[in-house]
Amino acid sequence: MLKKAIHLLLYLQFSTLILQAQPPTMSSEWEWFNTFEDSLSSRNAEELLENKQEALQAAIDIERPDVESKISKELAFIHISKTNDLEKAMSYLIRSLEIDEKSGNEAGLIFTYIGFYQLFEKIEDYYYGKEFLEKASTILRNYDLPPLRVYLNKELGQTYWLTGELGKSIEQYQNILTYATAERIPKLEAETHTDLAEIYKNENELERALNHYENALKIFRRIESPLLTAECLNAIGNIYLIRSNSERAYENYLAALEVLRQLNGAEAQLATLYNSVAQYYFKEGNAERALANLRLANPLAQKSQKQELIQDTYGLLSKAYKELGDYQKALEYSELFKALEDFLQKEKVDRSILKMQSRHTINQKQSLIDQLELNRIQKDFELEKEKRFKDFLIIMVTLIAIILILIFTLFILQKKNNKKLKVANLRVNAQNDELEDLNATKDKFFSIISHDLKGPLNSLTSFSGLLMNHTSSLSTEEIQMLAKDLDKSLKNLFALLENLLQWSRSQTGNIEFTAEEFDLTEMLNENKRLLDKQAENKNIQIEVKNTKSITVQAHPNSITTVIRNLLSNAIKFTDEGGQIKMGVVNEKHEYVVKIADNGVGMPKDVANKIFRIDTKHSTQGTAKEKGTGLGLILCKEFVEKNGGKIWVKSEEGKGTIFSFSIPK
Incomplete structure (x- = not known):
């Protein structure tokens, strides 16, 4: 005592x-x-x-x-x-x-x-x-107590699933997953993937279940948790077996077996795995191999003392002996299965009776909990009422203070208005300066156009004059040469006018950049076919790296104009016998189209200004082709209208890579 x-x-x-x-x-x-x-x-x-x-x-x-x-x-x-x-x-x-x-x-x-x-x-x-x-x-x-939050999330996730609220259940586990990933707690992350996999498996969403099991498996292997790794492999194998992918199921069972054989005290897991392998052999129609695995499973199940596992093993043994024609053994294990089933059923009934008795007793006391809850609500109501009165007093005092502050503020506002007027005047002046800069840019643009139009027109005038006045004195070869030059000038003039028309339509808002779904890979191939002849004239090989279809949402006409201009540009600045590669890179938030050549390249100072309208830069191609000076400006305009960006990487003498992005 x-x-x-x-x-x-x-x-x-x-x-x-x-x-x-x-x-x-x-x-x-x-x-x-x-x-x-x-x-x-x-x-x-x-x-x-x-x-x-x-x-x-x-x-x-x-x-x-x-x-x-x-x-x-x-x-x-x-x-x-x-x-x-x-x-x-x-x-x-x-x-x-x-x-x-x-x-x-x-x-x-x-x-x-x-x-x-x-x-x-x-x-x-x-x-x-x-x-x-x-x-x-x-x-x-x-x-802020994350471990307790995780505990409650887990319990809520399980309870919501048991009450049929699947969406809420998954939300709880996703919250744990987000926390575990952010805080780098790999074991918790893997266990949550396993919990989600079990839910999806029970809901017969096998693809999602498999995805979560595979994520868990990667983590268990990384943190060197062999028992959980083996259990995960067994679960993955079972899903493949359900989906009739026996080969993949067997691969996972073998991998699990290799892990478990190196562990002590894993009798239950080994017995479960041998049972799974037996199921695989049943599905393959090989009852002998199934029996061999079940003979290994039986003593392990007995040692684990897990009654349900022992019962499963008895049932599978009975099935194996029956398929092999040993009906005496099949009956023996069938009787063991039924005896154990009766025992487990009796235990289940006893537990159910006990639960019903406990539930009846507890239900009688639930009124006490409800009364306490009612008292708490009444107390909260009284506190809320008291809080409202205090809030009213605070509001009245605040209103009086606000009136006093307003009187003082009116005086200050007069001074602030004068300052705002000054700021507004400065802003107007800045906008005027900006408008002047825009006008200067437009003037520069028209200067580029007039200069570039004059060149082809002068050439056309000269060539037509020669043909008109000296036809009789010119040989057939000279006339053909003049015709080729005339054709080049006309094509150059047409390209300039086409780019000018497209640019002016985009500036005046006549092009509606409405996004549509289209195959970006096919668009690359279409432009390749369009310009193949031009490339063949210089013995240039064009290769599209993509083979798979890539569906994007953008304005197709403007994007094909960009690709055509960039590809034409690459042909222009690539020497005879050169190579051009086109492809699409799948980034996280965007697709990036790349057009690379092994041509002449350009200096860094030139690369920095080729997309600017306020600078004039047009270089002759490797075959003396003339540029319009507008193509790349148009490309930049169209890419940005589609929400993307355009950039260039180039090294003089080694080639150029033009890239532009299309948001996903």
Whole structure:
């Protein structure tokens, strides 16, 4: 008796000192919860109950409701997990709820709600248990404690799935996944992928389940977790077997077997795997190989003492012997299967009866919880009413202060208006300067056009004059040469006018850049076919690297104009016998079209100004082809109208790569 009194005194002194020095916080309560959960698995119920009941009585005697609430929670958790006396657990949780709500202890309240959830989970009343988890989750929104948030997300994810709320369940696991990825917690990330895979598998969404299992497998391998790696491989193999992909299923089973053979204490996992391999051989019509694996599985299942695993093995053994014609053995294992099934069914019925009895008892006490909830709502209403009155007083005082401030502000506003007028005048002046710059740019543009139009027209005039006045004195070869030159001048003039027309239409808004779906790879091939003849004249090879269809959304006419101009430009500046490559790179947010040549290239200072309208730069091609000076400006205009960017990389004497992007 003296020993018990000393033990009780020391416990209360310790608890009191802790609570006086350090009021309970959310993080300290979470630490307590984890420590206590660990102790439940290592100590027996009688010892725990004896110590806690003595401490509870002492807390009541010295009128320490905070200590009483915490010990009540501990006793409730003991009865839920150890003794299954749910009626007592309910009584302790109701007392803890009364104290926590009266004191406004939100940290304690969260773990009281978790206790209620565990209690209702025990009797499989997931709908009522879910309400307590949601209440705990609502309180936790005001606190930054990620580990507790993860715990609640996991429990909510499982409960939502059990109550048929698939969308909410997946949302909870996705929240955990986002946190685990951001904080780089690989084991949590992999376990969450596994949880999601199990849900999708049970919902028969096998492709999604497989994707999550494969993500989990990569992480388990990276963090060197062999047992979880093997379980994941087995699960992946089972999905492939369901999808009738026996070859892939067998590959995963073999990989899992190789991992498990190196581990000790993995009897249950090995037995499960051998059963899976047996199922594979049944599907392949090879009952002998199935039996060989089941003979390995049976002793391992017996050693694991997992009744459902043993039952599965018996059922598969009966099937194997039946297919091999050994009906005596088949009957023997069939009887073992049925005997174990009867035993498990009886256990299940006993548990169901116990749960029904517990549910009946707990339902009788739910009115107490409802009354406490009603009291809390009334208390919140009174607090809200008091808060509204305070808010009204604050508003009245604030209005008076605002009126006084307005009088003072009116005086200040007059000065500010004068300053704003000055700023507005400066802005107008800046806009005028900008307009002048734009006009100067336009003038420069018309200067480029007039200069470029004059060249081809002068050539046409000269060639036509020669043909008109000297036809009789010219040989057939000279006339053909003049005709070729005349053709070049006409084509150059046509290209200039085409680019000028397209540019002017875009500037005046006559082109509607409406996005449409089209195949970008096919567009590259179309432009290649269009300019193949021009390339053949210089013995240049054009290659489109893409073979697969790439569907994009953009304005197709403007994009094909850009590709045609860039490809024509590449042909122009590539020597005879050269090579041009075109392709599309799939980036994260955009597709990038690249047109590369091994031509003459250009200096860096030239590359920096080729897209600018205020600078004139036109260079003759390798076969003395003349440029319009407008093509690249038009390309930049059209790419930007489609929401993309255009740029160039070039090295003199080594070639040029033009690139432009199309947003996804």
